[in-house]
Amino acid sequence: MSLNVLIVEDDDRIRASLRLALEDEGYGVEEAASAEAALARIGSHGTPDMMIVDLMLGGMDGFSCIRGVRQSSDVPIVVVSARADTHDVVAALEAGADDYVTKPFEIKEITARLRALRRRAAVTSQASAPAELVLESDGEDPLVLSVDAGTVRRGDHPVHLTLTEFRLLCELAGEPGRVLSRTALLARVWDRGFFGDERIVDVHVRRLRTKIERDPAAPSVVVTVRGLGYRLDVH
Amino acid sequence: MSTDEVRPRRLGLRGRVMLTFAVGAALVSLLLAVSVFTISRGYLTDQRERSAQRLAAGDADFVTRRLTAPGGTPKAAVAALDPPAGTKILLQWSGEWVSADDTAPPDLPPDVLRAEVTGGSTGIVPFTVRDSPYLVTGIPLPDGGAFYEYAPVVELRSTIRILGVILAACAAAATISAALLGLWASRRVLRPLDTLARTAASIAGGNLGSRLPQEGDRDLSTIVSSFNTMVDFLQQRIDREQRFVGDVTHELRTPLTTLVTSVEVMRKHGAELPDRPRRALELVHTELDHLRRMLDDLLALARTEAGLHHDEVEPLSLVELLGHVLASKGYASAVLDATGDGVVPGRKLALVRAFTNLVDNAERHAGGVVRVVVRTTEERVLVHVDDDGPGVPEGERDRVFERFATGRGGRGSTAGTGLGLALVAETVAVHGGTVVCTDAPDGAARFTVALPRAPHD
Numbered sequence: 001m002s003l004n005v006l007i008v009e010d011d012d013r014i015r016a017s018l019r020l021a022l023e024d025e026g027y028g029v030e031e032a033a034s035a036e037a038a039l040a041r042i043g044s045h046g047t048p049d050m051m052i053v054d055l056m057l058g059g060m061d062g063f064s065c066i067r068g069v070r071q072s073s074d075v076p077i078v079v080v081s082a083r084a085d086t087h088d089v090v091a092a093l094e095a096g097a098d099d100y101v102t103k104p105f106e107i108k109e110i111t112a113r114l115r116a117l118r119r120r121a122a123v124t125s126q127a128s129a130p131a132e133l134v135l136e137s138d139g140e141d142p143l144v145l146s147v148d149a150g151t152v153r154r155g156d157h158p159v160h161l162t163l164t165e166f167r168l169l170c171e172l173a174g175e176p177g178r179v180l181s182r183t184a185l186l187a188r189v190w191d192r193g194f195f196g197d198e199r200i201v202d203v204h205v206r207r208l209r210t211k212i213e214r215d216p217a218a219p220s221v222v223v224t225v226r227g228l229g230y231r232l233d234v235h
Numbered sequence: 236m237s238t239d240e241v242r243p244r245r246l247g248l249r250g251r252v253m254l255t256f257a258v259g260a261a262l263v264s265l266l267l268a269v270s271v272f273t274i275s276r277g278y279l280t281d282q283r284e285r286s287a288q289r290l291a292a293g294d295a296d297f298v299t300r301r302l303t304a305p306g307g308t309p310k311a312a313v314a315a316l317d318p319p320a321g322t323k324i325l326l327q328w329s330g331e332w333v334s335a336d337d338t339a340p341p342d343l344p345p346d347v348l349r350a351e352v353t354g355g356s357t358g359i360v361p362f363t364v365r366d367s368p369y370l371v372t373g374i375p376l377p378d379g380g381a382f383y384e385y386a387p388v389v390e391l392r393s394t395i396r397i398l399g400v401i402l403a404a405c406a407a408a409a410t411i412s413a414a415l416l417g418l419w420a421s422r423r424v425l426r427p428l429d430t431l432a433r434t435a436a437s438i439a440g441g442n443l444g445s446r447l448p449q450e451g452d453r454d455l456s457t458i459v460s461s462f463n464t465m466v467d468f469l470q471q472r473i474d475r476e477q478r479f480v481g482d483v484t485h486e487l488r489t490p491l492t493t494l495v496t497s498v499e500v501m502r503k504h505g506a507e508l509p510d511r512p513r514r515a516l517e518l519v520h521t522e523l524d525h526l527r528r529m530l531d532d533l534l535a536l537a538r539t540e541a542g543l544h545h546d547e548v549e550p551l552s553l554v555e556l557l558g559h560v561l562a563s564k565g566y567a568s569a570v571l572d573a574t575g576d577g578v579v580p581g582r583k584l585a586l587v588r589a590f591t592n593l594v595d596n597a598e599r600h601a602g603g604v605v606r607v608v609v610r611t612t613e614e615r616v617l618v619h620v621d622d623d624g625p626g627v628p629e630g631e632r633d634r635v636f637e638r639f640a641t642g643r644g645g646r647g648s649t650a651g652t653g654l655g656l657a658l659v660a661e662t663v664a665v666h667g668g669t670v671v672c673t674d675a676p677d678g679a680a681r682f683t684v685a686l687p688r689a690p691h692d
Contacts, residue, residue, distance in 0.1 A: 195559065
């Protein structure tokens with residue numbers, strides 16, 4: 001079954017060429033010329049399997065579009081950024097994007113990113129990991145990760161994570177107490193090598209902390225090891 | 236440079252203000268001291284002469300009366316006088332010299348005075364007897380006699396000397412104080428200039444947000460506001476230029492994205508195309524790739540020029556980084572010869588691009604990289620990238636780091652963008668390091684990057 005990709009891009013020609021290229025790669029392609037159109041499309045037809053969002057859109061911008069989508073969905077989102085500004089990419093990731101490419105990209109970059117996201121989604125749906133892992137048991141509401149169910153609970157309340165956040169947590173929880181370098185996490189979660197942008201990891205860790213930590217400003221579950229990477233502490 | 240050597244070095248503004256103060260004070264105090272000294276000396280000497288004369292006149296009167304009295308001898312007349320301490324009396328009477336002190340021969344008065352007295356008039360002259368200064372008053376007596384009184388003026392002389400010393404000391408003190416005052420005043424006056432210099436240096440160092448503080452001083456407000464206006468203008472221009480570069484690259488990136496994507500679709504279906512259009516498509520693809528790399532390099536260059544943000548900088552191992560760069564280019568790990576940790580503070584992606592460019596350059600012009608040496612010293616990390624070519628002629632070694640230095644000749648499918656080494660130089664420079672092109676031991680080219688080492692224990 002072919003995967004459905006929704007392209008949110010206000011430039012007709014880029015959209016048209018992307019459609020041609022992605023259809024060649026076997027994806028089902030839908031198009032939206034604006035953030036508003038994309039949100040309306042999701043509202044009426046449900047979430048696609050993946051999204052490619054340009055940050056520079058007329059009207060509502062790409063950041064707002066991502067935030068809008070994230071309110072109801074954890075669909076993998078690849079951002080297309082024209083500006084190489086550090087801040088743009090970080091802001092998009094903070095809004096909820098999973099990964100990014102910069103213009104002008106080669107189509108193989110986009111498909112590589114989409115494949116990595118798909119691989120991630122597939123792994124999380126496999127039932128191979130330990131059933132349940134209690135990450136934080138002190139205090140009233142324990143934090144519980146169910147790898148096979150693909151869920152995280154704080155006490156009785158489900159914690160809603162995007163697929164990438166969940167996958168990142170699983171990688172860290174796979175080796176509790178051991179430091180994983182940002183390069184290693186980049187490779188395992190995003191399928192990017194040494195030359196990847198480590199800010200992707202940093203922003204995702206930040207996002208993850210705001211959702212699972214009692215005090216995101218003083219994290220106790222996912223801790224930073226300066227100069228080395230991140231470590232998950234079970235306690 | 237040469238004019239500096241020929242001409243004596245001019246004093247700085249501060250030195251000149253100080254010198255002006257000092258010279259002015261020296262002139263004024265010297266003039267004052269000299270006039271005070273001259274007037275005081277004249278007055279004191281005059282006083283002393285008059286009192287000596289008065290005393291001598293009285294004494295001469297007394298002696299005359301005694302001599303003219305019955306039974307009066309010159310000896311008795313002189314002995315009857317009671318002169319102040321140190322004052323000596325000498326009487327000439329009937330061709331004889333009579334003095335109160337018989338133990339030594341009398342010290343005769345100077346000839347000038349004797350001539351004057353013989354002529355019948357009273358005179359007074361300074362005279363030194365056996366190293367002691369005196370004022371000698373000569374008064375003619377009746378019957379061809381003469382009365383001489385030697386008044387000592389040692390005290391007067393020493394008073395005048397002390398006065399002179401005190402006045403000289405005062406003049407010197409005034410000069411020195413004026414110099415210090417000048418130094419203080421010039422510092423105070425020049426303080427805004429120092430602030431200006433510091434602010435200008437800070438702006439030159441890339442801190443465009445710096446402005447001069449607007450102080451209440453009317454004399455300075457004009458220069459302060461002109462300076463600030465100039466910097467505002469400069470910042471606006473730079474902002475405008477950066478926006479322009481951003482806009483242009485964005486406008487270029489969008490059509491380039493469509494082109495790249497569409498050409499890839501065409502190439503994927505290349506087998507369906509006849510031979511001639513397929514060959515044309517390959518040309519389009521090659522040039523498009525070149526254009527894309529050029530835009531990438533231009534953007535990277537613009538971004539590097541904007542400087543490093545400190546939050547992007549992290550400790551990086553150049554050994555690890557070079558290992559990945561060489562591996563991605565298909566080199567065996569034996570090419571890398573590293574000692575030490577080679578950790579530098581830097582931006583990973585920028586340094587990856589810089590070293591990748593060095594490797595690309597070696598492959599494009601010199602048969603590839605044969606050796607990469609990493610050496611860690613106390614302060615720096617050195618990276619030598621040696622290639623397999625004939626080396627770079629001496630005269631070209633600086634020029635290779637200029638933009639578009641590769642020229643137009645010999646452009647093949649793997650042609651460089653002409654920006655690669657310029658980007659290396661910029662990147663290394665913003666990391667606080669240097670890059671030079673020299674000879675490798677075997678005569679090939681060696682590019683040496685030196686970066687400051689990360690703080691370590």
